[in-house]
Amino acid sequence: MIIIDSDLNVPLYLQIYGQxxxxxxxxxxxxxxxxxxxxxxxxxxxVSRNTVESAYLQLCAEGYIESKAGSGFIxxxxxxxxxxxxxxxxxxxxxxxxxxxxEVKSSDFYKYDFKYGNIDASDFPLRxxxxxxxKCLTALTAEEMTSYSASKGELDLQIEIMExxxxxRGFSCNPKQVIxxxxxxxxxxxxxxxxxxDFNQIALEDPGHYGACNxxxxxxxxxxxxxxxxxxxxxxxxxxxxxRIVYITPSHQxxxxxxxxxxxRLKLLDWAMRKxxxxxxxxxxxxxxxxxxxxxxxKSIALKENVVYIGTFSKALSPSxxxxxxxxxQVWLERYDKIFATYQTSVPLIxxxxxxxxxxxxxFDTHLRKVCLANKRKHDILxxxxxxxxxxxVIIHGKNAGLHVLxxxxxxxxxxxxIIKAKNYDVAVYPVSTFWMRQGNYSNNMVMLGxxxxxxxxxxxxxxxxxxxxxxx
Amino acid sequence: MIIIDSDLNVPLYLQIYGQxxxxxxxxxxxxxxxxxxxxxxxxxxxVSRNTVESAYLQLCAEGYIESKAGSGFIxxxxxxxxxxxxxxxxxxxxxxxxxxxxEVKSSDFYKYDFKYGNIDASDFPLRxxxxxxxKCLTALTAEEMTSYSASKGELDLQIEIMExxxxxRGFSCNPKQVIxxxxxxxxxxxxxxxxxxDFNQIALEDPGHYGACNxxxxxxxxxxxxxxxxxxxxxxxxxxxxxRIVYITPSHQxxxxxxxxxxxRLKLLDWAMRKxxxxxxxxxxxxxxxxxxxxxxxKSIALKENVVYIGTFSKALSPSxxxxxxxxxQVWLERYDKIFATYQTSVPLIxxxxxxxxxxxxxFDTHLRKVCLANKRKHDILxxxxxxxxxxxVIIHGKNAGLHVLxxxxxxxxxxxxIIKAKNYDVAVYPVSTFWMRQGNYSNNMVMLGxxxxxxxxxxxxxxxxxxxxxxx
Numbered sequence: 001m002i003i004i005d006s007d008l009n010v011p012l013y014l015q016i017y018g019q020x021x022x023x024x025x026x027x028x029x030x031x032x033x034x035x036x037x038x039x040x041x042x043x044x045x046x047v048s049r050n051t052v053e054s055a056y057l058q059l060c061a062e063g064y065i066e067s068k069a070g071s072g073f074i075x076x077x078x079x080x081x082x083x084x085x086x087x088x089x090x091x092x093x094x095x096x097x098x099x100x101x102x103e104v105k106s107s108d109f110y111k112y113d114f115k116y117g118n119i120d121a122s123d124f125p126l127r128x129x130x131x132x133x134x135k136c137l138t139a140l141t142a143e144e145m146t147s148y149s150a151s152k153g154e155l156d157l158q159i160e161i162m163e164x165x166x167x168x169r170g171f172s173c174n175p176k177q178v179i180x181x182x183x184x185x186x187x188x189x190x191x192x193x194x195x196x197x198d199f200n201q202i203a204l205e206d207p208g209h210y211g212a213c214n215x216x217x218x219x220x221x222x223x224x225x226x227x228x229x230x231x232x233x234x235x236x237x238x239x240x241x242x243x244r245i246v247y248i249t250p251s252h253q254x255x256x257x258x259x260x261x262x263x264x265r266l267k268l269l270d271w272a273m274r275k276x277x278x279x280x281x282x283x284x285x286x287x288x289x290x291x292x293x294x295x296x297x298x299k300s301i302a303l304k305e306n307v308v309y310i311g312t313f314s315k316a317l318s319p320s321x322x323x324x325x326x327x328x329x330q331v332w333l334e335r336y337d338k339i340f341a342t343y344q345t346s347v348p349l350i351x352x353x354x355x356x357x358x359x360x361x362x363x364f365d366t367h368l369r370k371v372c373l374a375n376k377r378k379h380d381i382l383x384x385x386x387x388x389x390x391x392x393x394v395i396i397h398g399k400n401a402g403l404h405v406l407x408x409x410x411x412x413x414x415x416x417x418x419i420i421k422a423k424n425y426d427v428a429v430y431p432v433s434t435f436w437m438r439q440g441n442y443s444n445n446m447v448m449l450g451x452x453x454x455x456x457x458x459x460x461x462x463x464x465x466x467x468x469x470x471x472x473x
Numbered sequence: 474m475i476i477i478d479s480d481l482n483v484p485l486y487l488q489i490y491g492q493x494x495x496x497x498x499x500x501x502x503x504x505x506x507x508x509x510x511x512x513x514x515x516x517x518x519x520v521s522r523n524t525v526e527s528a529y530l531q532l533c534a535e536g537y538i539e540s541k542a543g544s545g546f547i548x549x550x551x552x553x554x555x556x557x558x559x560x561x562x563x564x565x566x567x568x569x570x571x572x573x574x575x576e577v578k579s580s581d582f583y584k585y586d587f588k589y590g591n592i593d594a595s596d597f598p599l600r601x602x603x604x605x606x607x608k609c610l611t612a613l614t615a616e617e618m619t620s621y622s623a624s625k626g627e628l629d630l631q632i633e634i635m636e637x638x639x640x641x642r643g644f645s646c647n648p649k650q651v652i653x654x655x656x657x658x659x660x661x662x663x664x665x666x667x668x669x670x671d672f673n674q675i676a677l678e679d680p681g682h683y684g685a686c687n688x689x690x691x692x693x694x695x696x697x698x699x700x701x702x703x704x705x706x707x708x709x710x711x712x713x714x715x716x717r718i719v720y721i722t723p724s725h726q727x728x729x730x731x732x733x734x735x736x737x738r739l740k741l742l743d744w745a746m747r748k749x750x751x752x753x754x755x756x757x758x759x760x761x762x763x764x765x766x767x768x769x770x771x772k773s774i775a776l777k778e779n780v781v782y783i784g785t786f787s788k789a790l791s792p793s794x795x796x797x798x799x800x801x802x803q804v805w806l807e808r809y810d811k812i813f814a815t816y817q818t819s820v821p822l823i824x825x826x827x828x829x830x831x832x833x834x835x836x837f838d839t840h841l842r843k844v845c846l847a848n849k850r851k852h853d854i855l856x857x858x859x860x861x862x863x864x865x866x867v868i869i870h871g872k873n874a875g876l877h878v879l880x881x882x883x884x885x886x887x888x889x890x891x892i893i894k895a896k897n898y899d900v901a902v903y904p905v906s907t908f909w910m911r912q913g914n915y916s917n918n919m920v921m922l923g924x925x926x927x928x929x930x931x932x933x934x935x936x937x938x939x940x941x942x943x944x945x946x
Binding site: 038039048049050053054057067069070117118119120121122123124126129130133134137138140141142143144145146147148149150151152155156159160174175176182183184185186189193196210211214215218219220318319320321322323337339340341342343344345346347348349350351356357360 | 511512521522523526527530540542543590591592593594595596597599602603606607610611612613614615616617618619620621622623624625628629632633647648649655656657658659662666669683684687688691692693791792793794795796810812813814815816817818819820821822823824829830833
């Protein structure tokens with residue numbers, strides 16, 4: 001068991017490093033044995049993977065362990081000469097570590113982890129993906145393999161995505177407007193570069209996607225937080241701000257989960273038209289919709305070319321593929337082509353070919369139906385159990401779409417307590433306070449429950465335990 | 474034969490579109506036949522692939538051709554109702570097109586193409602790459618496939634690159650300083666974000682890598698051009714500028730090809746130390762060095778943590794992999810981790826695993842030796858033939874490294890004439906004027922000859938033809 005204490009004035013990685021070192025010296029970790037992977041240990045300790053890696057690298061540098069490609073970190077034979085040095089040096093550390101502890105298990109995840117972000121590994125069509133990837137790899141000629149490829153993406157893939165959007169999101173575009181990118185960070189960074197001459201402010205939903213906020217800040221934009229109403233962004237606040245671009249998640253507002261109704265979408269478009277502004281529509285999980293009809297994308301009802309549409313394969317397929325795309329308004333294409341004339345694509349050719357074939361052969365449609373059904377089942381179990389077990393003790397936000405919901409408490413429990421009480425019952429739920437730019441506006445009584453990664457069989461038990469944790473005492 | 478005229482006031486894509494349409498109507502292109510690929514036609518016409526694609530898409534939209542995944546663009550059955558419309562509309566266009574023509578062949582590359590940028594496809598170890606990629610794909614678990622992976626890159630790959638740099642570029646670093654990225658565009662964009670708070674100006678070599686310049690401009694930096702001396706950047710001009718960051722290519726200055734001597738490297742480091750500034754060392758083709766000893770990287774001789782080192786697999790292995798990396802000074806890591814805390818990696822996991830295994834199993838070393846030898850052979854043939862055939866009629870810049878040289882003329886020929894005369898003999902050589910920010914400083918009497926892609930057997934003939942083109946008349 002590794003014990004870390006974030007209140008302690010010792011960097012987390014040093015705490016981990018110190019304790020593993022001690023275990024090696026005390027022969028609790030034997031020569032040749034394998035340390036837990038950085039992924040597992042970081043999840044277990046609820047620290048970043050970087051932190052664990054830093055600890056491991058320090059141990060590598062000092063000769064306690066070594067990294068073996070493919071098999072992780074292995075404990076080395078102990079050089080006794082370093083033990084004495086260590087003992088005197090480390091005793092102070094472990095003394096301090098004993099105060100004020102937050103214990104976590106070292107060999108195990110939380111039994112019930114309502115984590116948001118990842119998806120259910122068992123849904124991924126690994127066999128088919130391997131087959132197609134392999135086929136594409138074999139078909140690639142050495143010439144293709146050694147050339148710079150089309151800067152906005154492979155035309156075949158642009159066409160495939162265009163057809164998909166036409167079918168599923170109700171708008172048609174020229175495939176040249178579809179730009180293939182390796183993730184939201186690069187996508188928003190390209191937009192920041194594209195719009196820099198005309199705009200230096202951007203309006204964001206508050207609470208909202210703090211990752212997106214961070215990207216605009218890093219790119220030198222002034223970020224203007226705009227509050228939410230029940231049905232999405234507060235249009236009056238937006239109107240009164242000086243912003244002329246807005247970044248929004250209308251299909252399933254992140255994190256609150258509201259779906260922007262069509263009337264509001266039209267009003268937002270009117271705002272953009274009057275301000276000569278731009279709407280960046282991030283449709284990150286639009287594929288995942290349950291028990292409700294999809295609402296047309298803003299892009300599909302726009303009369304003017306003032307909507308940038310962003311989609312991703314991260315939620316519907318897998319984040320490790322690193323492929324998303326944006327559809328740029330025709331009017332901005334000329335500048336895009338001009339200022340990015342020297343830019344190469346950032347997505348490997350083989351990756352583009354594979355996903356194109358995956359879509360073209362119909363596997364993407366099949367897969368979407370499958371994950372939609374699987375996630376609908378999980379969603380329905382989750383919502384049903386919460387209603388059944390907790391009744392009106394919590395308010396559920398963001399039902400019927402995506403991969404998470406929020407629970408709001410009205411019994412005086414604060415976010416931190418809600419999370420700690422859950423952990424005491426071996427259930428992980430997650431804070432939402434990080435999503436508010438203006439912390440003062442947050443009522444501090446909500447948590448996030450993701451259901452993308454958790455197995456459907458354990459959702460019911462997890463919710464029952466949460467009820468015990470929160471309401472039975 | 475498609476004829477385009479860049480002086481004509483008709484967009485290039487419309488010229489291409491118009492002529493193909495005409496050929497379809499005149500049944501020169503028959504129903505079911507395949508148009509040349511966009512890659513081939515763009516190379517042939519010396520226009521961007523975007524231009525050709527736009528023309529093809531317009532033809533698709535109008536129903537003349539269709540795109541078939543995997544087999545390119547196919548001519549459709551002609552709907553006679555559109556012919557009459559077309560004939561009246563298009564006659565004006567083709568009338569105009571007849572003036573002032575630059576003819577190019579439509580079914581063929583230049584016979585001798587000294588193109589820079591791509592590499593020799595036959596050098597790429599396609600079979601081994603497929604094997605390893607396939608092995609990695611099979612070894613990937615569904616869990617790995619569906620998770621977000623480490624944001625700076627996979628630790629195994631960071632370690633592999635660290636070891637490679639230690640061995641080949643003479644410096645050691647912590648693997649956590651090695652950041653895996655999908656190309657120079659993203660790399661410099663990340664650096665722009667990282668340094669934004671402290672710097673808003675950057676010094677660049679002039680002439681220099683205009684792609685890099687473009688990225689900094691797009692990211693809102695003021696770019697300060699600094700002239701070159703024979704041995705690289707003009708330190709006096711740099712000293713007198715207000716810049717505190719400089720982006721340089723010291724191993725093989727792009728495009729002039731000079732190698733910065735050690736004394737100058739030390740002086741540059743002294744400049745950075747005094748200014749409390751930063752050197753961004755782009756070592757883009759350092760692996761390719763012939764008939765000369767490698768010079769230590771600036772990073773390896775720096776006493777302070779003020780050098781960002783950038784390397785790439787594009788030249789030594791393949792640009793289509795979209796992997797490069799930077800080694801960040803330890804002192805900047807903390808800010809990097811902070812401002813990019815929410816950023817995911819942009820390089821697909823499978824791509825990272827494959828290149829890691831490729832390096833780990835020793836294939837990268839073998840491959841480097843092979844391409845170095847192959848390119849040395851081509852380089853030596855090129856230099857030897859130029860010396861033999863042209864003697865002192867040209868000055869060769871940038872020998873003994875990389876994948877290109879420059880030729881300087883002192884017979885009054887201007888760049889444009891040099892290129893046109895070469896094309897008349899079916900040889901493509903390339904302009905360098907684009908590399909000067911301050912065009913007035915360019916003597917307008919040089920061209921670039923790349924030898925990465927051209928086959929070694931034809932280099933000699935190509936150079937002899939160039940001699941005829943330039944000096945025999």
